[in-house]
Amino acid sequence: MNLSLMFIHSAGPQGENQGSGKLTAYLQKELSREYHLIHPNMQTPEDPKYDEWKEQIEKELDQLSGKVILVGHSLGGSVLLKYLSEESFKVQVLGLFIVAAPFWGIDEDWQRSDFFLREDFEQPLKEIPYLFLYHSIDEKIVPFSHHTEYAEKLPHGKRRVISGEEHLFENGLPELLDDIKNLLTKEKRSF
Secondary structure (H helix, E strand, C coil): CCEEEEEECCCCCCCCCCCCHHHHHHHHHHHCCCCEEECCCCCCCCCCCHHHHHHHHHHHHHCCCCEEEEEEECHHHHHHHHHHHHCCCCCEEEEEEEECCCCCCCCCCCCCHHHCCCCCCHHHHCCCCEEEEEEECCCCCCCHHHHHHHHHHCCCCEEEEECCCCCCCCCCCHHHHHHHHHHHHHHHHCC
């Protein structure tokens, strides 16, 4: 089975114990036997620009073939949603897992227009068979209202409301891990 998992990290510092570092390490430890796990370093994470991140995602996807599972954490999630709703790509996206992603333009604190989604962004995303949305109910960095907005626009996505106020998920995200493993089991059965 030719199946890759690509993880797009959050904005901000991305050292081993910063940003998405611990969540990436958790997924690497738990999934590396089943998946070819790719987690590129995105350009200028402390001053991200959509066009630079889009270019990196294109470069990474062009190197893959077959089916791919995409995981986006925070800004990485919103960038994946924008990219997948606006661009064409040769790989088949089997699953899309969005963790604590901001919905740009929702309020005055989230006004980076280069990350805004198109009005009908949800239409192309309906083609992705498995879409999951994760967010902590009491999160302080990206308010839960962003998750609610995504859930309304993407009703075919499965919502995972996490207790507490985690954004970085430094101790892992078991719900994400379980959903990815369940998808892998379903995919193996289809071969």
